[in-house]
Amino acid sequence: MKVNKKSFGKTKDGKDVSIFSITNSNGMTVSFTDYGANIVSIMVPDKNGKLDDLVLGFSNLEGYEENSPGFGSLIGRVANRIAGAKFVLDGKEYKLDNNDGNNTLHGGQKGYNHHIYEAEIIEDEDVTGIEFSRLSPDMEQNFPGNLDITVSYSLTEDNELIIEYFAVSDKNTIVNLTNHSYFNLAGHNSGNIKEHKLWINANSFLPTNEELIPTGEIWDVDGTAMDFRKLKLISECIDTDYEPLKLASNGYDHNFVLNIEGDKVEKVAELVEEKSGRKMTVFTDKPGIQIYTANMLSPVKHAKDEAEYGRWSGICFETQHFPNACNEEKFPSSILHAGVPYDYVTVYKFSNI
Numbered sequence: 236m237k238v239n240k241k242s243f244g245k246t247k248d249g250k251d252v253s254i255f256s257i258t259n260s261n262g263m264t265v266s267f268t269d270y271g272a273n274i275v276s277i278m279v280p281d282k283n284g285k286l287d288d289l290v291l292g293f294s295n296l297e298g299y300e301e302n303s304p305g306f307g308s309l310i311g312r313v314a315n316r317i318a319g320a321k322f323v324l325d326g327k328e329y330k331l332d333n334n335d336g337n338n339t340l341h342g343g344q345k346g347y348n349h350h351i352y353e354a355e356i357i358e359d360e361d362v363t364g365i366e367f368s369r370l371s372p373d374m375e376q377n378f379p380g381n382l383d384i385t386v387s388y389s390l391t392e393d394n395e396l397i398i399e400y401f402a403v404s405d406k407n408t409i410v411n412l413t414n415h416s417y418f419n420l421a422g423h424n425s426g427n428i429k430e431h432k433l434w435i436n437a438n439s440f441l442p443t444n445e446e447l448i449p450t451g452e453i454w455d456v457d458g459t460a461m462d463f464r465k466l467k468l469i470s471e472c473i474d475t476d477y478e479p480l481k482l483a484s485n486g487y488d489h490n491f492v493l494n495i496e497g498d499k500v501e502k503v504a505e506l507v508e509e510k511s512g513r514k515m516t517v518f519t520d521k522p523g524i525q526i527y528t529a530n531m532l533s534p535v536k537h538a539k540d541e542a543e544y545g546r547w548s549g550i551c552f553e554t555q556h557f558p559n560a561c562n563e564e565k566f567p568s569s570i571l572h573a574g575v576p577y578d579y580v581t582v583y584k585f586s587n588i
Contacts, residue, residue, distance in 0.1 A: 236257055236258060236259050236260070236358075236363040236390065236392075237256075237257070237258045238255065238256070238257050238356055238358070238363060239255070239256040239257075239258075240253055240254070240255050240256075240356075241253065241254055242254075243268050243270065243295075243296050244295065244296040244297075245296075246270065246296065246300060246351070247300060250351055252268060252269060252270040252296055252351065253268065253269050253354065254266055254267070254268045254275060255267050255268070255269075255354065255356070255365045257363050257364070257365070257390045259363075259390055259391070259392050259394070260392055261280065261392070261394055262278075262280050262284075262286060263277075263278060263279050263280070263390065263394050263585065264276070264277075264278040264286075265277050265278070265388065265390050265396055267365050267367070267388055268296070268299065269351055269352045269353070269354045269367060270296060270299055270300070270349075270350075270351055270352075271299060271302070271308055271309060271347070271348035271349055271350065271351075271352075272308075272309040272347070272348070272352050272367040272386050273292075273299055273302075273306070273307040273308050273309065273348055274290060274292075274307035274388065274414065274416050275290075275292055275293075275299075275307060276288045276290060276292060276539070277289045277290050277396065277416075277583075277585075279394065279513060279585045280587075281511040281512055281513055281587070282511065282512025282513075282587045282588075283512075285511075287421070287422035287423075287425075287511070288422065288423045288539065289418055289419060289420055289422065289423060289513070289515075289585075290306070290307055290416045290417060290418055290419075290423055290549070291304075291306050291307075291416075291417040291419065291423045291529075291538075291539075291542070291544055291548060291549045292306045292307050292423065292538075292539050293306065293535075293537045293538060293539060294537050294538065294539045294540070294541075295537050297536075297537055298535070298536065298537030298538070299348075300349070301535075301536070301537075302348060302349075303535075304417070304529075304532055304535065304544075305341065305346070305348060305415035306415070306416070306417060307414070307415065307416045307417075308346065308347075308348035308414070308415040308416075309347050309348055309367075309386050309412065309414060309415075310341045310342065310346060310347060310348065310412065310413045310414065310415050310553070311342055311346070311347035311371070311384065311410070311411070311412045311413075312342050312347065312371060312375070312376055312378045312382065312408070312409070312410055312411075312412075313339075313341075313342055313378070313409055313410065313411045313561070313569065314341055314342075314411045314412065314413040314415075314525075314553060314555050314556075314558075315340070315341065315411065315413075315490070315525060315553070315555060315558035315559070316335060316338050316339065316340050316446075316447060316448055316558050316559055317331060317338060317339040317558075317559055317561060317562065318337075318338055318446075318448045318559050318562050319337060319338065319562075320332060320333035320337065320338055320339040322409065322561035322562055324379065324407060324408070324409065324561070324570065325407055329377055329378065329379065330377060331343055331376065331377050331378075332344045332376065332377070335446075336446055337446065338446060338448060341415070342376050342378075343376040343377070344376075345376070346376075347371070347384070347412075348415075350369055351369075352367035352368060352369045353367070353368050353369060354366070354367055355368075357387065357389070361391060361392055362389045362390070362391050362397070363389065363390055364387050364388055364389030364390065364397070365387070365388050366385060366386075366387040367385070367386050367387070367388075368383070368384060368385040368386075369384055370382070370383055370384070371383075371384055373405075373406065378408055378409065379406045379407065379408050380404035380405055380406035380407065380408035380571075380573070381404065381405045381406070382402050382403070382404045382408060382410065383402060383403050383404075384400075384401070384402045384412070385399075385400075385401045385402070386398065386399070386400050386401075386412070387399045387401075393584065394584060394585040394586060395582050395583070395584045395585075396582065396583045396584075396585075397580065397581075397582050398414055398580065398581045398582070398583075399578070399579070399580050400412040400413075400577065400578070400579045400580075400581075401576065401577065401578050402571070402576070402577040403574065403575070403576055403577070404571055404572075404573055404574075404577075405573055405574070406573050407570060407571070407572050407573050408570075408571050409560075409561045409569045409570055409571065410569065410571040410577050411555055411556045411560070411569045412577070412579070413521075413525075413553045413554055413555045413581075414553070414554075414581065415551055415553060416551065416552075417529055417532075417548065417549025417550065417551055418506065418515060418549055418550055418551070418552070419431075419508075419548060419549045419550070420506060420507070420508035420511055420513040420514075420515060421508050421510060421511050421513075422511075423539060423540075423542060423549070424538075424539070424540050424542035424543075424544075426548070427545075427546070427547035427548055428469060428508075428528065428529075428547055428548070428549060428550045429468070429469050429470040429473060429547055430468060430469070430470055430508075430509075431468070431469055431506055431507065431508050431550065432466045432467060432468055432469070432506070432507040432508075432509070433463050433466070433467065433468075433469050433504070433505070433506055433507075433526075433550075434463055434464070434465065434466040434467075434504060434505040434506075435463040435464070435491050435493075435503070435504045435524070435526065436464070436493060436494045436495075436501075436502065436503045436504065437456060437463070437464070437491035437492055437493050437494060437503075437524070438455060438456060438457075438464070438492070438494055439453050439454060439455050439456060439491075439492040440453075440454055440456055440461045440479075440489050440490065440491045440492060441453060441454075441489060441490045441491075441492070441523075441557060441558070442454050442479050442489075443479065443482060443483070443488075443489065444482070445482055447482065447483060447488060448558070448559055449490065449557065449558050449559055449563065449566075451563050451565065451566075453492060456491075459477065460472035460473075460475045460477040460479075460480055461479070461489065461491070466505065466507065469528065469550075473485070473486055473487065473528065473547070483530055484530040484531050485530055486527075486528040486529070486530030486546070486547065487526045487527060487528045487530070487550075488525070488526075488527045488528070488530060488531075489525065489526060490523045490524070490525050490555070490557055490558055491523060491524050491525075491526060492522070492523060492557075493519070493521070493522060493523060493524055495519075495520065495522065498520050499520060500518050500519060500520045500580050500582065501518060501519070501520070502516060502517070502518050503517055503518065503519055503524060503554075504516070504517040504524060504526075504552055505517070506550065506552075507588060509588065512587045512588050513585065513586075513587060513588075514585070514586050514587065514588050515583055515584065515585055516582075516583075516584045516586070517552050517554070517581070517582070517583060517584075518580075518581065518582040518584070519554040519579070519580065519581040519582070520579055520580055521554040521555055521556065521579055521581065522556060522557065522567045523554070523555050523556060523557045523567075524552055524553065524554050524555065525551065525552075525553035525555055525558070526550065526551070526552065526553075527550070527551040527553065528547055528549075528550050528551075529544075529545075529546060529547055529548050529549050529550065529551070530546055530547065531546070532544055532545060532546055532547075532548055532549070533545065533546075552583075554579075554581045556568075556569040557569075
């Protein structure tokens with residue numbers, strides 16, 4: 236495989252930033268930057284061999300320095316929402332940034348996508364990757380513990396983008412890392428994703444309140460607009476008069492409880508766009524997946540190809556622990572104990588139908 240590294244410019248405070256690209260023998264190319272460990276582009280051929288970029292993003296570093304939508308971003312220390320911008324761990328209350336109304340979203344004001352990472356190219360016989368790492372110091376974003384983080388992005392000859400999240404803390408803390416890429420299999424600037432077909436291996440989901448915080452209940456998807464256990468068009472359900480969708484600004488912004496058996500990496504979701512013939516299959520060993528259909532996305536500056544992104548322009552598959560797990564005892568725990576490795580894998584595999 237070919238690996239290319241070049242300058243991506245300088246940050247506002249004068250730090251050098253690089254962009255790395257990996258290309259396999261099928262012509263698939265994935266690009267990343269050491270600013271924020273962001274995925275910048277995923278170029279994949281359609282059924283006729285035409286290459287398109289399948290993720291929303293920016294044309295330059297300035298866009299990623301702002302990046303309020305989180306395009307392509309590594310999200311941490313804790314992805315998704317934390318109610319009341321606080322949690323209690325080992326008897327001590329930690330107060331966080333309330334950057335989403337009364338709540339914390341994706342770690343707080345300065346997320347993990349706004350730091351520069353050390354980068355190392357990893358080359359194997361069938362897999363080539365980029366490993367990004369940094370130390371998140373104790374009390375960064377007001378979370379306890381020095382957390383050594385490594386996220387590796389690897390490309391295979393089977394058109395698989397493998398993401399491995401690894402972290403170790405020197406204190407008990409909470410951790411929930413994910414990636415926030417917005418996918419559009421017809422091409423990042425091709426309009427909305429309502430005519431994509433979606434399948435999710437989930438019998439239940441988490442309803443939320445008006446602030447999009449899970450209520451603590453787990454609802455069955457059966458007979459609801461949340462039932463994607465059979466592949467179907469997103470447009471069949473996204474416009475229905477269903478309260479959970481209305482609360483999320485007329486679309487999906489919900490955690491699905493995955494039907495996984497344990498700690499193995501399993502197939503959990505599939506996205507299909509029939510005109511291009513592209514299919515993306517998602518595998519993970521995380522217990523949940525947040526499906527977000529960009530309901531609140533508005534036009535941004537510096538978009539790639541001068542695209543005018545808007546509502547429903549992409550769909551996110553954020554593999555994760557459940558939102559607000561640190562405040563809900565019945566949810567799978569997001570606590571990471573000191574010295575215990577945090578090690579999870581997500582795979583996005585691209586093919587043609």
